[in-house]
Amino acid sequence: MAANPMNQFEVYRIGPEIKIGTLDISFTNASLFMIISSIAILLIFNWGSKKRSMIPSKIQLLTELSYSFVSKMISDTAGSKAKPYFAFIFSLFMFVLFCNMFGMIPYTFTVTSHIIVTFMLAAFIFIGVTIIGFIRHGFGYLKLFVPSGVPIVLLPLIVVIEIISYLSRPISLSVRLFANMMAGHTMMKVFGGFVVSLGIVGGWLPLSFSVALTGLEILVAFLQAYVFAILTCIYLNDALNLHH
């Protein structure tokens, strides 16, 4: 039944089943929307950076504004040392943003509402940041777990807490995005179902609520992409500038 609010998160195969060994890598609706988002990003940014005029057109202004937005975000949180990772954070932000935004269109699939996708991104960031930290500071990176100015008695406890908080970073990062997306979309679906079930008489209240929720969800879609990117910057800052 289509009224089930969790149905929208169902992944299904498009086309034939593709297998490498025992691994199923079939093309699904999730893959389709990943590709659509990526292509949309590439098309917009290619279009916006093609003309390179001194006085920018609207689309060029859009690309330049998003460029300087992300650039400012990185330099504010992670400093100038994070410059080499700009392209990664930019594509991460844009990918999450576009996946979230495409999910707002009715009858589409939200890629970021799947824990495995967000967890893969978060795990990649976590591993990458840890590697960068160890390359930059060697074993001195472990000083991250020992904050300065803590009484020696509390130190074992603090170190354990710090290690746990460090290790839970990928989980918190991925669950934050995934839960926000899933919750919002489920809410909208539930209210949409109320509109249908309450009919012409009582359906107006959930309908108006649904409209308001759509606005809120668009805000959340942007905000979560921003939060995802800025947390990546903060983790990167820990790895690049070790000041604890």
Added chain:
Amino acid sequence: MIKKIFFQSIFFNFFFLKEVFSAESGGMPQLDPEFWISQIFWLTITFGILYVVLSKFILPKISSNLELRKSQIQENIEAAEKQRESSEAKLREYEEIILKSKIEAKNFFKNAREKVIKDINAKKEILDKQIDEEISSAEKEIETLKNVAAEKINKIAIETSSDLIKKLIGTEINNSSISAIVDDLSKKNKDKYYGS
């Protein structure tokens, strides 16, 4: 607060839905590992391609364009600054010229005044000299007139007194005796009439 309501309603929905749609296979499709590998695979591919194309082809173009614009604006600002400086220098020059010409005008005025004063003084001196000369010549004339006047008066006095005596007495008297008397009188009264 909104989040709290959010999650509460979600949990409520789950609870609610499980009862209503218990006939369907419930639970979250996200936790079904059937397509996890596929999603990981496609995520890696699409995100990898996105990253490579953005970082190699698109972002450098945007950044170079931004740099170009920044440098252009900087250049324009510098040019404007230069022009402003030059115009300020010209203004200063102009003010200097005005100041100089003012001083010159003042000098001219001063010189002219001095010259005029000198002229006036010289002419005044000449005039004074002339006046002095005239005064002294007039004084001399007066002096000579004064001297001559006494003699003339004496003569007139002698003539009139001889005439008077002739008319009164009817006989002529020797002029020399009259003149002796007049001389004597005039000598006596000279101080009275002319001062010393």
